[in-house]
Amino acid sequence: LIMDGLIFRQLFEKESCTYTYLLADEATKEGVLIDPVLETADRDVKLIKELGLDIKFALNTHCHADHITGTAALKRQLPGLQSCISKDSGAKADVQMEHGHMIKFGAFKLQARATPGHTDGCMSFVLGKCDGCMSFVLGEARMCFTGDALLIRGCGRTDFQQGDSARLYTAVHSQIFTLPDSCLVYPAHNYQGIPCSTVGEEKTHNPRLTKPLAEFIEIMASLGLPKPKQIDTALPANLVDGEDVPPAIPAA
């Protein structure tokens, strides 16, 4: 009910602290998933069936390094579902999106915006209403799904996977910080239990992206983060749309 007629659920996967977003049109029941996770694909399918939804697209904001996408598992259970990822990600998917691509479901649409820098192929999705024409009126924008480009009081790391902090800075400032201050920001992850933010909040309180570019680059270069636990299995799997994932070997 953030927008009239919109069904919205911000689902959470605890191990990787990933948010999976379910959006659907209450009237037509058409919908999309953003960043589904392999481990929670069955939960998602159950909810989708209970709500009687027809999920058309499963979008990945980028080729994730910290979890395996749920797209392949969802496609096996939801016939007709198409996976989507940016062309620049280099990953396999049914739909390879470019900057400006529109994903429609019922009376709603998501506008894909290239926001590279964490990876080459990162995209953010801005929700709008279909109004006959395909133009996107910025004043309408109430929700933006930012993947790992803009996190709450943070941003995605830029030290692997084609990371480029100058590029990330420019992308966030030109593609996200130009949205209305009231636009809600929904990231791919949060580790503190905070579900969302707004463009205005991040323009004021983000400790990295409020800094001048040079200082931002310095901050990003000195983070010294550990390698993500799942990267060696997640990256190859996500490059082929989550297909052919060997069954998990239970811990001894």
Add this chain to the structure above:
Amino acid sequence: LIMDGLIFRQLFEKESCTYTYLLADEATKEGVLIDPVLETADRDVKLIKELGLDIKFALNTHCHADHITGTAALKRQLPGLQSCISKDSGAKADVQMEHGHMIKFGAFKLQARATPGHTDGCMSFVLGKCDGCMSFVLGEARMCFTGDALLIRGCGRTDFQQGDSARLYTAVHSQIFTLPDSCLVYPAHNYQGIPCSTVGEEKTHNPRLTKPLAEFIEIMASLGLPKPKQIDTALPANLVDGEDVPPAIPAA
């Protein structure tokens, strides 16, 4: 933006899987917290200060057995904050609420409804708008905070703390299932990463509360749940509003 002019954040505490709800009036900045948790009190204060909010009340839906309330910690950092809990809980608080009590913040109000059965003092809170008069028009109800009375596809256990499954069944059916089907249900906990539901969804898909009373009582009597890990420290602390909690002893 679920309701115009409402700031809303569904915060999460990972250990006990508890949701803490922040609600505030965008115009007056007055707000409330529902079910704050001791471990995340500092996070909550930081966010409240960044958003420039004036939090008037910290409400507990009931005397929790699985975590220590954050009310005392919040009161130390947010002068003027008043803690609220139902009179029937037997717990200490600045405001002891009875069925029908109204909590106002800016142009909004929460109507407290007695929904006992998990404990004697369980309350649910229905969000509405102040419209001059104090009457509550049900058709308006868009959000209900149900504590442990109604959980998503479940309900609070009834095997300790004055638990009474017949009483819980009656309370949910008379106080929550009479709200509009579209009313969003926000529980105190979810363990599957699903943040909310609707009254209509639970009236259709709740595997316990859709059953006849006798069957419900049987289901609740045969759950065989383990004792909550924190109950021996949480209950005494919550009975005194989270005050005098000894500092945590770090695990060896």
